[in-house]
Amino acid sequence: MTASVTTASSTAATVAPSAAASSAGTRVLLICAAVSAPLWAAVSLIQAATRAGFDLTRHPLSQLSTGSLGWLQITNFLVAGLLTVIGAAGLRRVVRSKWAPRLVRINGLGMMAAGVFVMDPADGFPAGTPAGIPASLSWHSYGHFASGTIAFAALIAACYVLGREFSRDGDRGRAIVSRITGTATLVGNLWAMTGGKAGSLTLALGVIPSMLWISALAARHLRRR
Numbered sequence: 001m002t003a004s005v006t007t008a009s010s011t012a013a014t015v016a017p018s019a020a021a022s023s024a025g026t027r028v029l030l031i032c033a034a035v036s037a038p039l040w041a042a043v044s045l046i047q048a049a050t051r052a053g054f055d056l057t058r059h060p061l062s063q064l065s066t067g068s069l070g071w072l073q074i075t076n077f078l079v080a081g082l083l084t085v086i087g088a089a090g091l092r093r094v095v096r097s098k099w100a101p102r103l104v105r106i107n108g109l110g111m112m113a114a115g116v117f118v119m120d121p122a123d124g125f126p127a128g129t130p131a132g133i134p135a136s137l138s139w140h141s142y143g144h145f146a147s148g149t150i151a152f153a154a155l156i157a158a159c160y161v162l163g164r165e166f167s168r169d170g171d172r173g174r175a176i177v178s179r180i181t182g183t184a185t186l187v188g189n190l191w192a193m194t195g196g197k198a199g200s201l202t203l204a205l206g207v208i209p210s211m212l213w214i215s216a217l218a219a220r221h222l223r224r225r
Contacts, residue, residue, distance in 0.1 A: 026093050033087020033104070033218035037211035040080035040111075044204075047072060053127035060192070060200040062144060065118045067126030077115025084108030087218055094221040097165045103158035104214060110151025117143030152189045155210050156182045162217065174217075181210040 044061045048054055051069060064073035088105035095101065120141045121129040159182030166175035188206020192199035 026090055027222060029087055029090025030094070030218045030222040031087075031090075032083040033090050034215050034222055036080045036083035036087055036108070037208075037215035039083070040076055041208050041212065043076040043080075044073065051126075053125045053129075055125075056204060057198040057201045058123055059125045060119070061204055062114060062119050062148065063122065063125055063200075065115070066121045070118065070126075074115045074118065077111050081108045081111030081113075081115060084111060084214075091218060091221075095162075095165065097161055100158050100161045100165065103154045103161060106154035107151050107158065110147050110154060113147035114144055114151060117141070117147055119144050152185060152207065155207070155214075156185050156189075158182075158214065159185070159210055177213060181213045185210040 044064065047064045047069070048056050048061060051064065051067075054064065062073070064070065065077070085105050085108035088101045088108060091104055092098075092101035117140045120134050120138050122133050123129070124131050159178045163175045163178035163182065166172075166178060184206040186206070188203040192203040196202060
């Protein structure tokens with residue numbers, strides 16, 4: 001009897017710290033997911049409002065990676081992208097969908113690649129750049145467009161996958177928000193790609209809410225824990 005009690009106590013002592021460590025690890029991962037989008041949006045919009053020559057109706061937020069202060073936006077992409085990748089591991093632990101966390105991770109990797117491959121100066125930004133689009137684009141500018149396309153596609157898909165999951169759970173409100181944000185990103189991206197008026201502004205208004213929605217869902221699971 002004594003041996004059995006000792007064994008049971010030893011097992012409980014081993015399992016409890018393990019469970020606590022797992023819970024703490026999940027919290028850290030979810031915190032990364034929760035702060036990634038607000039960080040990226042805040043740093044981007046502050047720069048958009050303060051950097052000379054930048055006009056959000058004409059210049060995409062990615063263009064902030066150019067010029068003498070371009071390192072700020074490059075770092076913003078790399079840090080927020082890394083936090084998103086790490087945060088996806090936390091979402092994998094708290095949502096039933098297998099694909100939503102995978103898509104969020106792809107989105108984060110796309111953001112990091114967008115920080116590595118920088119757009120070309122164009123249309124008056126940075127200050128002193130000739131007006132209009134360059135006659136030819138650099139290889140890293142094409143790399144940026146490819147990275148952005150992958151990141152946006154993954155973000156859109158993640159929102160729709162989460163919308164389907166919420167619908168299955170009977171959470172109609174969050175299902176609607178997920179689909180609206182995904183659609184906003186899709187429309188904003190298509191509008192910008194087709195050269196629509198104020199396309200860069202439309203793109204920002206479409207992408208940022210979707211990013212913030214993913215972070216909000218991570219924060220929700222964080223509070224519940």
